[in-house]
Amino acid sequence: MAYDLIIVGSGPGGYVAAIRASQLGMKVAIVERENLGGICLNWGCIPTKALIKSAQVFEYIEHAADYGIKVAKPEIDFPAMVQRSRGVADGMSKGVNFLMRKNKIEVIDGTGKLIRGKKVEVTDADGKATTYAAENIIIATGARARPLPNLPIDGKKIIGYREAMTLTDQPKRMVVIGAGAIGTEFAYVYSSIGTEVTVVEYAPEGLVPREDADVSKELTKLYKKKGIKVLANTGVESVDTTGDVIKVTAKDRKSGKDVVIECDVVLSATGVAPNTQNIGLEDLGIEMIRDLIKVDERYRTNVPGVYAIGDVVEGPALAHVASAEGITCVEGIAGLEPEAIDYNNIPGCTYCVPEVASVGYTEAMAKEEGYELKVGKFPFSASGKASAAGVKEGFVKLIFDAKYGELLGAHMIGANVTEMIAEVVAIRKLETTGHELIKTVHPHPTMSEAIMEAAAAAYGEVIHL
Structure with missing residues (x-):
């Protein structure tokens, strides 16, 4: 079971790297513990855009009179909205499966762990472990929601982005903690369909605080106009989930005053953490920068034959960045001379309205x-x-x-x-x-x-x- 290349993780970094490697004549295998396409296709980029589109269509219909069209008052079918989103994600994942077959890439189901000697041990759902060898290994294990220490995600009252896409009932009131792309997009979706939304952001700028100040100011103004409450320069102190009503206590960093917000569900959207634990990095002595894998401009680690791309290395945690890194990495492995990625020319997009x-x-x-x-x-x-x-x-x-x-x-x-x-x-x-x-x-x-x-x-x- 020897390959030219084994890729651990099939997100937009892993599966794109696999296809490019196959195009360059390599024998490739890809290891995936869940669904082909990774978080982006199944729980991130794609299904969130489907939810956003449903919310946008609802807004269009509500404002149909502005365009000279009379329609009956629309109603939200929340389960159907979620079901459509999941259907879009499933279709995209099946598309990646087709691409794997088309490019003769072997898909190995299970959880991968690197072991010495350029090998990957894959444990399947039944606990059976099989070892595979390759001349080259790419780590593309992505990232997960990063919970705050005082805000553990329980999946019911305090949720992450995955649960926010699959709730069975539409909440009447939601508190979104974090006003980056994830928090801002979900705030739009739920507010547009009638949920009372409050966004709490630690940074003083307001919504999308990493954007240019004029953009942040404009979006914050427009969200407030939509009826979304935005509490900037505010930190979450505690969340009380013991009663039927959740109580979020937050502190205004400027005045020092506490504010208590009551809601039905809290969405933690405070960024992502790389999946670099329990995949064998310590055993191989792979050099790290905090919880990220240290690589050079060709995505080589300090261990010969082992590479890393995407959310597990420094740089923007974006799908298109992971894809570009995967192509650059594989072309370097193949002996080509790929141009290094210019990280100052990477577009960032937030798909709110x-x-x-x-x-x-x-x-x-x-x-x-x-x-x-x-x-x-x-x-x-x-x-x-x-x-x-x-x-x-x-x-x-x-x-x-x-x-x-x-x-x-x-x-x-x-x-x-x-x-x-x-x-x-x-x-x-x-x-x-x-x-x-x-x-x-x-x-x-x-x-x-x-x-x-x-x-x-x-x-x-x-x-x-």
């Missing part, structure tokens, strides 16, 4: 780096396409280096901006200047025109403001 997308430096980061800036902002309220579609919220903000015209960063909030951000990633990759972007003719009417207009605004040439 309105959507948030960004790449590169925030304005504050660019100033800290000592750049002299030209900053342009174009609101969607001035966009003909946004007005026609009834989605005038948000803006595009571009940050340029005043000296050379380099696009340092882009920050967007609005409808479909998670699709629009790819243009900016390509622009940065190609080192396109601000003036070149202004002279790139964009189709009208489109939301993407806002990118050209924001560039023009930075240089004092904007037409539609």
